[in-house]
Amino acid sequence: MEHFTPITSSLGGVLIGLSAALLFGLNGRIAGISGIAGRLVEKVPKGDIAWRFAFLGGLVVAGIGAAWLVPETIHMGISRSPAALVAAGLLVGFGTRMGGGCTSGHGVCGIGRLSTRSVVATLMFMATGAATVWIIRVLFGGVL
């Protein structure tokens, strides 16, 4: 299927950890992306908006740079219909707000500070994610 990439994946992880440490150590904020983005559709105080856009802007700039310099790194590699993608987005948007975090907020930052909630949340989304992938492979031949 895919090549196993322990070195680049570990290095990428280290950068993610450094980024989260920077945001926490300097700004006192947890680098949880669903929370940073999701709260923008709510009424947040005026001074609580700009840093969210700045963080998300950093992510977008990374994507622009990657598309320019290493386009092969931004690549689906699996076959999904537009309907499946929109449905997946809805589930991820709704689910991460309801569960109070995603892979970054719960999976990295929460586990990193030994939060019971985050350990439980991570086990839950890993389990349902694995079950979903299994169902798509076994019942739909990996295409949806």
Add this chain to the structure above:
Amino acid sequence: MIADAKPSLSKTPVFVAGVSGLLFGIGLVLAGMTQPSKVVGFLDFGGDWDPSLAFVMGGAILVFAPAQWWIRRREKPALASTFSMPPKAHITKPLLIGSSLFGIGWGLSGFCPGPAIVSLGALLPEALLFGGGMVAGFVLFQWVGTRAGIETKKL
């Protein structure tokens, strides 16, 4: 002084957030998280399993865990008045249900929020569709969640 879920507002330096986001995005790209096939390969425990993403999480936690421990020994963050931290305990129904729904969407697409936003920057068509759904999901939760009195905590 460690305050739970009390955001520091106006003093939050915006440029630090921008640098942090850029670093986070580069990390996601390098890690392979912007390739949904790798994410699905990681979640496919019963199939041709690709353990790479365990190294992403491992690397990130190995750096963040000691860093946050050291940071929290200080009274406050370097550039803000308080630490803003979500609660650690309280396993609630919204936590379990929400995380389960998130996992289904993650397995279905191979996208979680960060890599999806990075891929939006690259104008990946699939990320545009996913991103539209995700924003609609945020808005939907804001309606339904508030009406049903579901707790939504600050991150």
